[in-house]
Structure formats: C-alpha cells, structure tokens
Amino acid sequence: MSKDQRNMKPNLKTLVILVSFAVVLIIKVNATTGDYIRPPPRRNLQFPWSPKHSSHPQQVHISLAGDKHMRVTWITDDKSAPAVVKYGTSPGKYNSLAEGESTSYSYLFYNSGKIHHTVIGPLEDDTVYYYQCGGKGPEFKFKTPPSEFPITFAVAGDLGQTGWTKSTLDHIDQCKYDVHMLPGDLSYADYIQSRWDTFGELVQPLASARPWMVTQGNHEKEHIPLIKEAFASYNARWKMPYEESGSNSNLYYSFDVAGAHIVMLGSYTDYDQYSDQYSWLKADLAKVDRERTPWLLALFHVPWYNSNEAHQGEGDDMMASMEPLLYAAGVDIVLAGHVHAYERSQRVYNGRSDPCGAVHITIGDGGNREGLAHRFKNQQPEWSVFREASFGHGELKIVNSTHAFWSWHRNDDDEQVRSDQVWITTLRNSGCIAEKGHVMRKILLGP
Incomplete structure (x- = not known):
C-alpha cells in the first residue's frame, strides 16, 4: 500500500461515518415530521388600551347552567352597574329580563372590575337569542344547542x-x-x-x-x-x-x-x-x-x-x-x-x-x-x-x-x-x- 493510499484510508472511513450519520438523521427526521415543518411559537398578542364607558360590558361569555338555561358573565368598571340581562329572539326586542349576582376580588395590588353572573331562561333549543348586559350597551347574540343529535x-x-x-x-x-x-x-x-x-x-x-x-x-x-x-x-x-x-x-x-x-x-x-x-x-x-x-x-x-x-x-x-x-x-x-x-x-x-x-x-x-x-x-x-x-x-x-x-x-x-x-x-x-x-x-x- 502506498503512502497516499494509507493517508486516504482514514479519510474514507470518516466519510462513511459522516454519510451514515446523515442518512440516519434524515430517516429520523422524516419518521418524526414527514413533510410537515412545524412552525415556531408566536409572540404574545398586544392589546392596546381602548377606553370604554364604565358601564360598558366587557369580557362577555356564556355557559350552560342547567336544563334550558344559560349563564351570562361579563365585567364592568362601574361597581354599581346592575347584573341584569335583557333578551329575546328578535334583534333589539327584549321581552324577557333576568337579574343575577355580582362579585369582585383583589389580588395583591390588583382590583378586578365588577363581575356579573346572570342565569337566563328557560330557553328554546337550537334558537338564536339576542341579549344586552346591564340594561344598556351593545347587543350580543348566541345560539342555544340542539336538544337532540347531531x-x-x-x-x-x-x-x-x-x-x-x-x-x-x-x-x-x-x-x-x-x-x-x-x-x-x-x-x-x-x-x-x-x-x-x-x-x-x-x-x-x-x-x-x-x-x-x-x-x-x-x-x-x-x-x-x-x-x-x-x-x-x-x-x-x-x-x-x-x-x-x-x-x-x-x-x-x-x-x-x-x-x-x-x-x-x-x-x-x-x-x-x-x-x-x-x-x-x-x-x-x-x-x-x-x-x-x-x-x-x-x-x-x-x-x-x-x-x-x-x-x-x-x-x-x-x-x-x-x-x-x-x-x-x-x-x-x-x-x-x-x-x-x-x-x-x-x-x-x-x-x-x-x-x-x-x-x-x-x-x-x-x-x-x-x-x-x-x-x-x-x-x-x-x-x-x-x-x-x-x-x-x-x-x-x-x-x-x-x-x-x-x-x-x-x-x-x-x-x-x-x-x-x-x-x-x-x-x-x-x-x-x-x-x-x-x-x-x-x-x-x-x-
């Protein structure tokens, strides 16, 4: 074996190892992700301050509250705002009213707004209702779930x-x-x-x-x-x-x-x-x-x-x-x-x-x-x-x-x-x- 051949042998060995490692890596990546490349995390959203009237309903959400009833929850900055919800099946026409409860909490240096929970009903199944929180402000609407499948x-x-x-x-x-x-x-x-x-x-x-x-x-x-x-x-x-x-x-x-x-x-x-x-x-x-x-x-x-x-x-x-x-x-x-x-x-x-x-x-x-x-x-x-x-x-x-x-x-x-x-x-x-x-x-x- 010539001197050049002896010098080439470890280089070939190294090349074989590197190629084998690359093949294993490719197989592993493909087995894990397929053709899909997962995107990186995204930053937290920014929420610019938007001034609202103190009685304006904020963070409105609803949840089921027993048979044919819905709980409406919202927050106001106005501590004296009533926990009332007006609702009906036509836009702007509210033929029913319900009054609920209000609470608030403090957490170190933070004081929450007034948190209102009002249960409304009985409601018809699979029906769109229009509602207003606190007796004034914007109109919201929701759809009740069906009574049967699907x-x-x-x-x-x-x-x-x-x-x-x-x-x-x-x-x-x-x-x-x-x-x-x-x-x-x-x-x-x-x-x-x-x-x-x-x-x-x-x-x-x-x-x-x-x-x-x-x-x-x-x-x-x-x-x-x-x-x-x-x-x-x-x-x-x-x-x-x-x-x-x-x-x-x-x-x-x-x-x-x-x-x-x-x-x-x-x-x-x-x-x-x-x-x-x-x-x-x-x-x-x-x-x-x-x-x-x-x-x-x-x-x-x-x-x-x-x-x-x-x-x-x-x-x-x-x-x-x-x-x-x-x-x-x-x-x-x-x-x-x-x-x-x-x-x-x-x-x-x-x-x-x-x-x-x-x-x-x-x-x-x-x-x-x-x-x-x-x-x-x-x-x-x-x-x-x-x-x-x-x-x-x-x-x-x-x-x-x-x-x-x-x-x-x-x-x-x-x-x-x-x-x-x-x-x-x-x-x-x-x-x-x-x-x-x-x-x-x-x-x-x-x-």
Whole structure:
C-alpha cells in the first residue's frame, strides 16, 4: 500500500461515518415530521388600551347552567352597574329580563372590575337569542344547542394569548359548532391579573356566541401561601354549573347537552377515594341514564395516557383513583390538555388497549406561549394511534346515539388542515356495560 493510499484510508472511513450519520438523521427526521415543518411559537398578542364607558360590558361569555338555561358573565368598571340581562329572539326586542349576582376580588395590588353572573331562561333549543348586559350597551347574540343529535363540540386546551391562539380561535370560528369545551389552562395569566382581562376580551367574540365549558389547569392555580387561595381568579371569572350538578366546587361539575352527559373533573383538587370530588363523581355517574344520554364523556387537564416526554407520570395518581369509576360507567371519550401536543389512543384501560375502555385524546395545543412539546418517546405504546406536536383544535360531531366523528385540525401556518380523524362508536350497545354490570354496581353504588 502506498503512502497516499494509507493517508486516504482514514479519510474514507470518516466519510462513511459522516454519510451514515446523515442518512440516519434524515430517516429520523422524516419518521418524526414527514413533510410537515412545524412552525415556531408566536409572540404574545398586544392589546392596546381602548377606553370604554364604565358601564360598558366587557369580557362577555356564556355557559350552560342547567336544563334550558344559560349563564351570562361579563365585567364592568362601574361597581354599581346592575347584573341584569335583557333578551329575546328578535334583534333589539327584549321581552324577557333576568337579574343575577355580582362579585369582585383583589389580588395583591390588583382590583378586578365588577363581575356579573346572570342565569337566563328557560330557553328554546337550537334558537338564536339576542341579549344586552346591564340594561344598556351593545347587543350580543348566541345560539342555544340542539336538544337532540347531531351536535358538534369544538375542543381546544392550553389556549393562552399568542398569535397561534388567534389562529386557533379563527379556525374554531369557521367550525359550525354548538359548544366549546376547554380542558384547562385558559389565559396563562400566571399571577398577572390584567392578563385575565385581555384573555376575556380576546375570546369574547366566540365565547359570547356559543357556550364555553371549561375546567381548570395548573396555570389557573395562582396560589400564594398564606396570602391568596388557589383558583381565586378562575372561580370568580369563570363560574360553571357546579351547583346545578350537585357539586360543591367550581373545579368539578357535569352537564347534559343533547344526548351527551359530560363530566368535567379537577386535576388540581383532591381526587382520592376519600375526597369530595371522588364521592361526587361516583354519585354523578351512578345517575347517568344511557337511554337518555347514550354518550358519556370526561374532561380534565392532566392526561392519563401520554407518550410525550413532557409531563410524564403527572396523571398517574388521579388515574389510579378515578379510572375504575370511568371504566365501570362506560365512559366513551376522555379529553385532556397540559401536554402541548396532540395524541389519540385506542380504547384503553389500566395501561393497555381494552375494547371496553375509553378513547383518550390529548389536545393541549391551542396556542400557548410555552410552545410545543416536540419530544415523544421513541417506542410508541401499543395503545397510541396518532401523535403529533403541532398547534390545532379538535371537533367532535356526535351524529346519532351510536356514532361520532372526531377530527383534529392542525394549524398549518394560518390555514387549518385536517390531520387526524376517526369514527367512534359508543359503548352503550357494545355489551361492555352489561358485562361490567356487577362491577359498576359495586363501584358506583357500593357493596
């Protein structure tokens, strides 16, 4: 071998190593992302100050409040403004009036405006109502959900107030949905209370027109030991129908809409078998009539089934306590947030695929400022069907008493792209509930 050949040999070896590394890298990238290049996070939105009359209603949003009733919530700077809502089925013609309650809160150096909650009704199903908050000011309108199938839910968690949040909200606005469900992490105020105000203004166009049903996440906690209780801001601003559903806490409740019973649970309040939430959930599920509400859904913030590197194991304790209750009751779909990515499972229970378990969907990708959770575990669990770290929202259309169509819409720049979809069949007529009847009676009703 010549001197030149000896000098060339290590160079060829190095070249082979580099080429092999490049090929592996290309394969890995393609396997993870395909042809889609995920966009970077966007900055927080800016909200220029816009002076308003002190009695002008701000941050208007609505939520379901029991059978054929709606809760209207808004804020005024005027502390003496009345908590009244005028409403009717024709623009500018209000033949009904309801009076509610008002509250406010202080948080360190921040003082909220007057927060008004007024329940109106009884209302007709699938009907457009026009309403006015406080007896004067602009007119708003909303549409009540239908009384029967089909019904469509928009779902987006971990919203925040970024450019991607606005993109998500714009896409949801294009969806012909009846109810918005948000599994925690709303404003990302994180102790800065003015961010609650800007979030309320950001979502008002949508939240004043369709009911928003929310539950709390970790960013709602805002606990200051010995100074401020957890969830003070959240509870004051986003009152949900907990009293109407027999709960003693705004952090967990349930509601019926069309033919679905939906349980909203709290990942950040006690959930062990000795807790109030556990006792309430057991009693709530025991009352479910699958003939009247053939679909059974659950929402909470921290996912129980998660193959992302982010927030691994954080839902294990709640899962150990409450999953047997949901399984015994035959819950069809579980929706969660917290992990800033999308993932959909097979029907699953106790850590593995189970035809009688629930479909678990993580959808914590609404547009928050913390960005996406890009890293999934290399070994995809057998129960995991589809996973992707992209901003987006979900749509659940329950077509009838047996079938529902779920789709996830990725934010591709500023266009929505349907990236995952599946038909889901309810467990009501599957035989699962009958097979688990004795288990359900034992768990839900006691020995």
